[in-house]
Amino acid sequence: MIGGIIATARPRQWIKNLLVLAAPLASGDLSDVGALLAVGVAFVAFCLCASSIYLLNDSLDIEADRAHPKKRFRPIAAGEVPIAAAWASFVVLLVAGVALGFVVNVLLGLVLLVYCVVQIAYCFWLKHIAVLDIAVVSSGFLLRAVAGGAAAGIALSQWFLLVAIFGSLLMVAGKRYGEIVSDHEAAATRRSLKHYTPSYLRFIWQSAAAIVVIVYSLWTFEGEVAAGGDQRLAITIVPFVLAIFRYCQHIDSGDAEAPEEIAAHDRLLQVLAAVWLIVLFLCLYLP
Template sequence: MTRRHNVSRTRKDHMTATDAPPGSATRGVLRASRPRQWSKNLLVLAAPVLSGELTHGDVVWHTVVAFVAFCCAASGVYLINDAGDIEADRAHPTKRNRPIAAGVVSTRTAYTVGVVLNIAAVAVSFLAGWELAAVVATYLVLSAAYSRWLKHEPVLDIAIIATGFLLRAIAGGAASGIELSQWFLLSASFGSLFMAAGKRYAEAALTEPGLVRRSLTKYTPTYLRFVWTMSAGLLIMTYGLWAFELNDAATGSPLFVASMAPFVLAVLRYAVSIDAGVAGEPEEIALRDRVLQVLALVWLLLVAGAVYLG
C-alpha cells in the first residue's frame, strides 16, 4: 500500500499542464502570481505617510501607481522564478504544491505571463515619472540576477532580498518626488535586512536545507541568528534616533517618541516568529498575527497623529 501511495504521489508531482482540469490553469496562474504577497508592496506608503503629504491628491495617485507597478513586477518575478526552479520546487516539502511545480501551469505559460507583467510594471510606473520607472527596473534587474545566480551565493542572496524590500520603500518617495531622509533610509535598510535574514533562518530550519536552497548549506543557524539579531538592534537604534529628531522638528510633540514603544514591541513580536523558524514568508506573519497587527495600528496612529495633527 505504501508503494502504491508513493507511485501515485510521484505521478501527481509530474502532472503536466495538459492533464489539469479545464479552467484550473487560469486559477493556477493567479495562484502562482501570489496576490497574498502584494501586502509587501504596502511599503510604498512609508515615505508618503511619514512625510505628511499623503493628503495631497497627486501624491495619493502616484503612490497607487507605485503599488500597482510593484504588484505587477513582483508577480512577474514569481512566475519566472518558479518556472526556472521547477525541479528544485518539486523536491521541497511545501513548494511542490505550487501550480507550476505541480504541473497545473506550464513553464511556457509562466514565462510568457511573467514577461508581460514585467513589461506592464515598467509601463505603469511611467505614469508617476521616470524616477519610479528606474526603481522598478532596478528591482527587475536585481530579481533576474538573483534568480539566475545570486540566490546561490551566501550573504549576497540575503542582500538582494533585503534590497527588494528597500526598493519598495524608496519607490513611494520616487513616485511622489518626496526627499528621503538619511534616517528613513537607514531604518528601511536595517528593517529589510532583519526580514531577509529571518526568512533565511526559517528556511534553514527545514530538515534538509540543501534540497531547498544551495546557499543554505553554507550558513549556520548561529550566523543567521547573528545577522537578524544585529539588524534588529540597528533597526531599533536608528528608528529611535529618527524619532527624537522628528520630535524636535515637530516643536516638542511627544507622539514620535511615544511611537517607539509599539515599534520596538512589534520588532520583538516578529522576532518570536523568526526564532521559531516560521518567518519564511513575512506577509503571512503580518496577515496572521493579530497582536502584531494591533501594534502596527497603534504605531501608525501615533505617527499619523504626530505628522498630521502635531
C-alpha cells in the first residue's frame, strides 16, 4: 500500500516545482544563503501540496479511471490503495506542506494555501469547465514561480510575472492540444475537452508562445537599461526562443500531453535550456 501511495503522489511530477528557483535566478542575487534555503523549503512544501492534490484527484476520479484503458492501472483505481488511506494521505501531505510554508514566512504559506484551495476546487468542479480548467492548471505553474519570490523575499517584476503567466499557458494549452489530437482515451473521459476544438487550442498555445517571446525580450531590454546600457542580456533571447520553438514542435506534433516527459527525454531541449541558463547566469552574475 505504501508503494501505491508513493506512486499516486507522482514524485516524477516534482520537476515542475523547480519553478520556485525562477525568481531568485532572475533577480540576479543567488548569494543569500538564507534565501536559497528558504526557496529549498518552498520546493519541498510544494512537492507535499502537489502530491496531496494528486491523491485527492485520483480518489475522486476512481470510477472514470477504471473506465480508462491506461488510468485503470493507477493504484487507487486498481484497488492497491484503499480510499480511506488515500484521503488520509491527502490531508496529512496538504497540512504538512502548508504548515511548512508558514514556517518560512506568512506570504509563502498564503501562496501555498491559495494553491491548495484552487486545486481542490479544480478537482471537485473546475476541471469540468472549459477555459477555466486551462486557467486553473496554468495558475499552478504561476504560483510555483510566485512562491520562489515569496520564500526569498524578492519583489517580482511585471515582466517576470507575464513570462510566468504565458509560459504556463503555453504548456497547459499544449497539453490539452496533445490530449485532443492524440490521446483519444483522454478526450473521451475528460469532460472539458468536449468543448474544445484543435483549432481553438492551437490559437491559444500559438498566441501564448508569441507573447512569452515578446515579453521575455522586453525584460532583457529593460535589464539593459537598468544596467546602464549593458547589452549582454539580449544574448539570452537566442537560446530562449529556440527552446520555445523546440517545445512548440512537440505541441504541433501532438505529443506534449506530458510536459515533464518532454523535459526529461528531449536532449535538444535540455541542451538549449542549459545554454540559456548558463548564459543568463553569466550575464546576471559576472561584472
